[in-house]
Amino acid sequence: MNNLDKTQPKLSIALLAAGQASRFGSPKQLACYQGQTLIERAIALLEGVNCELSIITGAHHSDIYQHLTSISKEDHVVFNQDWQQGMSSSIKAAVRHCPEDCSGVMFITVDQIQLxxxxxxxxxxxxxxxxxxxxxxxxxxxxxxxxxxxxxxxxQLLDLDDDKGARNLIKSSPNVSTVLLPNAELDIDTVAQLNELNNFHTPKKNKNI
Known part of the structure; x- marks a missing residue:
């Protein structure tokens, strides 16, 4: 865990990696991109900022946990036993795991590999x-x-009850600031899509929560 700057509001980051990845056909979190698994790459990215990290697992928990143990990251894992209920269940698991002195939580998905x-x-x-x-x-x-x-x-996050995540909460709130991040547009859904990207072709797909 990083030494957090106590003069700043404390932020937790929840890496959402609980999905079944049915379109991918295997644990997408463990697929390789540029010599790293997607989950390993995301962890390395997020550990570079000064925040507390949790990894929300679900459908492929055993395989992912074994992989994270091999790279000494298993202490970050939060298992979402309700993963079949969709992204909202992972959001709830992350919120429940936040420390009491946490002022906010960031949600990020494991497959936004251009961030x-x-x-x-x-x-x-x-x-x-x-x-x-x-x-x-x-x-x-x-x-x-x-x-x-x-x-x-x-x-309100704990009251979510569908697979749309927090999309509607963002849409309905007047209290939202945005940062233009074109790199967030791409996520990975299929093996073919990942192979294309590994071959220096970049497909595009929108993703919201």
């Missing part, structure tokens, strides 16, 4: 200036993950 540390830091920097507001990525005319929710939204 950079600078992208993540830009969201955090804006939120630390406006820590009472939702701060989220904007790309291709949409708002979505990565997204940061202040503590005053935790009760």
């Amino acid at each position: 950079t540390q600078a992208d993540i830091q830009s969201l955090i920097d804006l939120w630390r200036q406006e820590s009472s507001r939702i701060v989220c990525a904007e790309y291709a005319g949409h708002r979505g993950v990565p997204a940061i929710f202040p503590r005053q939204y935790f009760s």
Whole structure:
């Protein structure tokens, strides 16, 4: 765990990696991109910022946990036993895991593989200036993950009950700031898509929570 700057509002980051990845046909979290598994790459990216990290697992928990143990990251894992209920259940698991002194939580998915540390830091920097507001990525005319929710939204996050995640909460709130992040537009859904990217072709797909 990083030594967190106590002069700043404390932020937790939840890496959402609980999905079944049915379109991918195997644990997408463990697929390789540029010599790293997607989950390993995401962890390395997120550990580069000064926040507490949790990894929300679900459908492929055993395989992912074994892999994270092999790279000494298993202490970050939070198992979402309700993963079949969709992304909202992972959001709830992450919120319940947040420390009491946490002022906000960021949600990010494991398959947004073009995101950079600078992208993540830009969201955090804006939120630390406006820590009472939702701060989220904007790309291709949409708002979505990565997204940061202040503590005053935790009760609403815990009331989510479908697979749309927090998309509707972002849409309905007037209290939202955005950061233009074109790199957030791409996520990976299929093996063919990942193979194309590994061959230097970049497909595009919108993703919201």
